[in-house]
Amino acid sequence: MNRTVLITGATGSVSSALLQALQAPPGLKLRAMVRDQNKAGALRARGVELVTGDLDDPESLPRAFEGAQDLWLLNAVGPRQPENSMNAVWAAKRAGVERVVRLSAIGAAHDAPSRNGRLHALSDAELMSSGLKWTILRPHFFTQNLLMTAQTVATEGAFYWDMGNGRLGMVDVRDIGEVAAKILLSAPDAHHGKIYTPTGPASISLAEAATQLSEGLGKPVRYVPVPHDAARKSMLEMGLPSWLVGMFTEYSMAYESDWGNFTTAHVQEITGRAPRSVLDFARDHRAAFDTPPTA
Numbered sequence: 001m002n003r004t005v006l007i008t009g010a011t012g013s014v015s016s017a018l019l020q021a022l023q024a025p026p027g028l029k030l031r032a033m034v035r036d037q038n039k040a041g042a043l044r045a046r047g048v049e050l051v052t053g054d055l056d057d058p059e060s061l062p063r064a065f066e067g068a069q070d071l072w073l074l075n076a077v078g079p080r081q082p083e084n085s086m087n088a089v090w091a092a093k094r095a096g097v098e099r100v101v102r103l104s105a106i107g108a109a110h111d112a113p114s115r116n117g118r119l120h121a122l123s124d125a126e127l128m129s130s131g132l133k134w135t136i137l138r139p140h141f142f143t144q145n146l147l148m149t150a151q152t153v154a155t156e157g158a159f160y161w162d163m164g165n166g167r168l169g170m171v172d173v174r175d176i177g178e179v180a181a182k183i184l185l186s187a188p189d190a191h192h193g194k195i196y197t198p199t200g201p202a203s204i205s206l207a208e209a210a211t212q213l214s215e216g217l218g219k220p221v222r223y224v225p226v227p228h229d230a231a232r233k234s235m236l237e238m239g240l241p242s243w244l245v246g247m248f249t250e251y252s253m254a255y256e257s258d259w260g261n262f263t264t265a266h267v268q269e270i271t272g273r274a275p276r277s278v279l280d281f282a283r284d285h286r287a288a289f290d291t292p293p294t295a
């Protein structure tokens with residue numbers, strides 16, 4: 001094996017998990033594309049080659065993509081996501097990249113209930129007809145999204161969400177990274193043309209997630225369902241952009257209606273081990289949910 005893997009989104013959550021999981025065998029080079037190399041000192045220290053590139057700017061990409069055989073394509077959430085994905089796929093074609101493994105999202109489709117799912121569907125379709133070898137991951141809701149509740153869990157022993165009693169098969173980001181690593185370490189044809197939906201081990205309500213958080217954190221945690229309007233108002237008051245707030249609300253409405261009430265065996269099938277539960281996540285993230293010390 002003598003290949004270079006170009007990793008986008010390298011300072012973010014899923015690509016960090018991928019880099020952690022990629023125990024590169026001799027002959028496999030890891031190259032991370034970042035917008036600001038000052039934010040990636042830890043990667044450089046691990047021996048990952050850093051290149052600068054911005055998916056908003058196609059002119060910045062040819063040098064970053066040159067000589068890569070594989071591309072891990074992750075796009076940040078936002079209305080420019082299809083443009084970013086398009087710029088990357090075009091740069092990959094021009095650079096002679098052989099295989100793209102793309103992070104999409106649960107239920108990506110032209111009629112998906114969230115704008116994020118509809119945008120990802122555009123990018124997925126473009127990649128599928130690119131002529132490159134491709135694999136698409138459409139993971140479920142990230143368990144790590146629960147970190148957004150860390151402050152109220154720490155201070156009130158409660159978290160608030162507008163998902164009612166909907167059940168969902170949330171997945172730990174570390175499992176997505178391990179699935180992606182296995183695919184990238186396989187022969188280019190092994191997963192070509194496949195779409196996988198990594199999920200956690202069980203489809204659970206947020207009340208059940210609270211029970212597992214309580215056990216893993218060693219303190220009581222309650223889930224408090226709130227109406228969509230209240231959640232929307234609170235996110236806007238926190239300063240979140242309205243596009244993002246709209247996306248979160250669309251997802252919450254879908255999950256409340258049990259749109260995400262399923263699991264798959266994809267993590268087990270590809271990594272050979274069971275996916276992590278919310279309990280596992282809680283045990284590994286205790287510090288994040290601790291009450292901050294008073295000044």
Ligand SMILES: NC(=O)c1ccc[n+]([C@@H]2O[C@H](COP(=O)([O-])OP(=O)(O)OC[C@H]3O[C@@H](n4cnc5c(N)ncnc54)[C@H](OP(=O)(O)O)[C@@H]3O)[C@@H](O)[C@H]2O)c1
Pocket residue numbers: 008009010011012013014015034035036039053054055056074075076077084103104105106116138139140141142145
């Ligand atoms: N959260 C969920 O439940 C969920 C579920 C399924 C799928 N997803 C998908 O997961 C993806 C987000 O993954 P994540 O949570 O790992 O992301 P993240 O932690 O928000 O990180 C985003 C990464 O993208 C980089 N980035 C942003 N704009 C860029 C640009 N113009 N050019 C190049 N790089 C850029 C950021 O780099 P900087 O350090 O420079 O900012 C960062 O490394 C989205 O596509 C989302 O739809 C999310």
